[in-house]
Amino acid sequence: MGMETLTRGEVYERYRVELTRLATSLVGPSEAQDVVSDALVRVMWSDGWDQVENQRAYLYRAVVSQAGMLRRSAQRRRERERQATQVIHGSPDGGVDVWEALGHLSVAERAAVFLAYWEDLSEVDAAARLGVSERTVRRRLGRARRKLGRLLQ
Amino acid sequence: MSEDLDVRIRVLMRHVVDEAPAPPDVPTQPPLPARRRWPVPGWAVAVGVAAAILVIVGAVGLLVRTESAPVTERPTAVSCPPGATPNVAGSGSQGWTWSPSVNQGAVFDERAGRIVYVDGEGATWAFDVCTNTWEQRHASLPGFEEYAAGDLVYDVDSDRTVGLDLNSGVNVYDAATGTWTIDDALGDRAARGAVYDPVSGLVVVAHFGGDWPSDLFLSGYDVDTREWSELGTIENVWGDSWMFLVGYSSATDELILHGGYAPGPGDPLGTQYPGSGPTTVLHSLRNEMTAVLPGGPNLFSPWGAWYPYATGVEGAVLASDDTYDDDRLCRFDAVARSWDDCSLDAAYGPRRNPADAKMVYDPINDRLVVIYWLGDVWAVDLDTGQWTELVDRLP
Numbered sequence: 322m323g324m325e326t327l328t329r330g331e332v333y334e335r336y337r338v339e340l341t342r343l344a345t346s347l348v349g350p351s352e353a354q355d356v357v358s359d360a361l362v363r364v365m366w367s368d369g370w371d372q373v374e375n376q377r378a379y380l381y382r383a384v385v386s387q388a389g390m391l392r393r394s395a396q397r398r399r400e401r402e403r404q405a406t407q408v409i410h411g412s413p414d415g416g417v418d419v420w421e422a423l424g425h426l427s428v429a430e431r432a433a434v435f436l437a438y439w440e441d442l443s444e445v446d447a448a449a450r451l452g453v454s455e456r457t458v459r460r461r462l463g464r465a466r467r468k469l470g471r472l473l474q
Numbered sequence: 475m476s477e478d479l480d481v482r483i484r485v486l487m488r489h490v491v492d493e494a495p496a497p498p499d500v501p502t503q504p505p506l507p508a509r510r511r512w513p514v515p516g517w518a519v520a521v522g523v524a525a526a527i528l529v530i531v532g533a534v535g536l537l538v539r540t541e542s543a544p545v546t547e548r549p550t551a552v553s554c555p556p557g558a559t560p561n562v563a564g565s566g567s568q569g570w571t572w573s574p575s576v577n578q579g580a581v582f583d584e585r586a587g588r589i590v591y592v593d594g595e596g597a598t599w600a601f602d603v604c605t606n607t608w609e610q611r612h613a614s615l616p617g618f619e620e621y622a623a624g625d626l627v628y629d630v631d632s633d634r635t636v637g638l639d640l641n642s643g644v645n646v647y648d649a650a651t652g653t654w655t656i657d658d659a660l661g662d663r664a665a666r667g668a669v670y671d672p673v674s675g676l677v678v679v680a681h682f683g684g685d686w687p688s689d690l691f692l693s694g695y696d697v698d699t700r701e702w703s704e705l706g707t708i709e710n711v712w713g714d715s716w717m718f719l720v721g722y723s724s725a726t727d728e729l730i731l732h733g734g735y736a737p738g739p740g741d742p743l744g745t746q747y748p749g750s751g752p753t754t755v756l757h758s759l760r761n762e763m764t765a766v767l768p769g770g771p772n773l774f775s776p777w778g779a780w781y782p783y784a785t786g787v788e789g790a791v792l793a794s795d796d797t798y799d800d801d802r803l804c805r806f807d808a809v810a811r812s813w814d815d816c817s818l819d820a821a822y823g824p825r826r827n828p829a830d831a832k833m834v835y836d837p838i839n840d841r842l843v844v845i846y847w848l849g850d851v852w853a854v855d856l857d858t859g860q861w862t863e864l865v866d867r868l869p
Contacts, residue, residue, distance in 0.1 A: 338497055
């Protein structure tokens with residue numbers, strides 16, 4: 322399969338929606354745009370970008386990394402997310418605060434959950450997307466499921 | 475129950491994704507470097523003005539570094555006050571009364587222009603690199619425990635020094651007031667080195683912990699918000715080896731981790747630690763290792779390695795060689811990705827166990843300062859490798 326050559330703009334156009342969704346699952350809607358923007362600026366304009374073979378996976382990792390490095394003002398973030406929070410009506414447990422539930426997961430665990438439960442990727446594919454081992458994805462999913470299982474019972 | 479949980483998680487993720495905002499606008503032209511700028515203290519401004527005047531009047535002699543430009547601006551170097559003799563030993567022990575211990579910490583406070591040093595009993599000292607004198611700033615670190623000051627990191631953002639208690643917590647020191655506060659808990663994390671990352675503004679800590687002790691985790695601590703972030707994992711490669719985070723290169727925007735132990739007289743097979751010998755790992759802080767480099771100096775304990783802050787393309791490690799008492803000074807070139815031949819030991823210092831010392835980079839005098847546990851302080855000239863004793867050891 323020949324490698325498709327895309328401009329930076331074309332790469333972003335192709336993946337921007339899914340990257341923003343990923344960021345939303347990692348840091349919430351109020352910070353998602355900043356995370357995507359910061360991550361993409363950081364990696365797409367780095368010297369080595371043209372040598373990146375799997376640009377989609379690289380962008381995923383950049384967003385996850387940026388989410389992890391996001392400097393949060395705890396109080397400000399909580400306040401913003403409290404305002405953005407919606408209680409799920411008719412949700413699996415009849416009323417779980419989705420952001421509070423996700424707040425029990427690490428950024429890495431959230432990324433794994435996003436890929437497995439939203440993008441329906443296998444553990445192998447999720448591992449490739451995140452640049453980690455399959456074992457890592459499996460254990461992150463395991464931890465996430467244990468945590469969410471307690472909350473969603 | 476398992477399938478039911480899967481369904482619940484899928485529904486939860488749908489609600490999450492439903493809230494995703496519109497994708498942001500990302501510039502299609504290269505942006506200016508989005509680096510955090512180092513704060514410029516008042517004295518640096520004064521130096522900048524003076525330098526500008528010199529240029530205007532046609533003064534010569536200013537050296538401009540033109541090699542690979544670091545992406546992070548460093549504080550402008552400043553000179554000692556007129557009449558200062560930074561290479562002349564200070565007088566006497568200068569009230570230097572601390573109790574010897576290897577469990578020390580040292581870091582250069584860029585705004586104060588002095589070295590912050592915590593001795594083995596938890597007392598905090600300031601070392602003036604222009605007069606080579608000590609001043610006690612705090613009598614006892616609150617909640618001090620063994621290893622309390624194992625790693626000190628100067629946090630540029632908050633202008634405070636972070637001390638990582640290898641047992642239980644994070645201590646934060648304010649040099650302006652000479653006060654410590656215990657800020658947060660490390661939990662089950664056993665720190666293996668820490669550096670300041672000027673890009674994220676976080677203090678990056680390498681540590682073991684969690685369910686898989688064979689992994690080395692990287693976490694970022696935000697002094698202002700007192701929050702931790704996960705920055706990456708180095709998995710299952712070095713096991714429970716002595717791998718340490720020894721520095722951050724602003725030239726390559728990478729963390730430098732180094733560890734392992736080669737065969738030597740005390741360990742002929744190199745089996746006490748991984749037999750593959752010393753290894754250097756470079757990490758991008760984007761959850762990826764960018765290089766794994768075999769070789770480099772032996773490190774035999776967490777106290778054997780120090781990386782002076784932001785020396786451009788270079789970092790230095792004071793490391794043991796083949797024997798316990800033979801300290802050598804080795805430098806790592808982050809751009810060339812290689813260690814030098816440890817030739818900076820041309821004129822040896824006290825040749826004691828490097829585990830008994832702390833080493834920091836002194837940007838004012840562009841030298842390394844090595845503080846030994848017996849109280850003597852040495853300067854190492856980075857060009858000649860010459861060691862100069864700045865403070866005599868305790869009687």
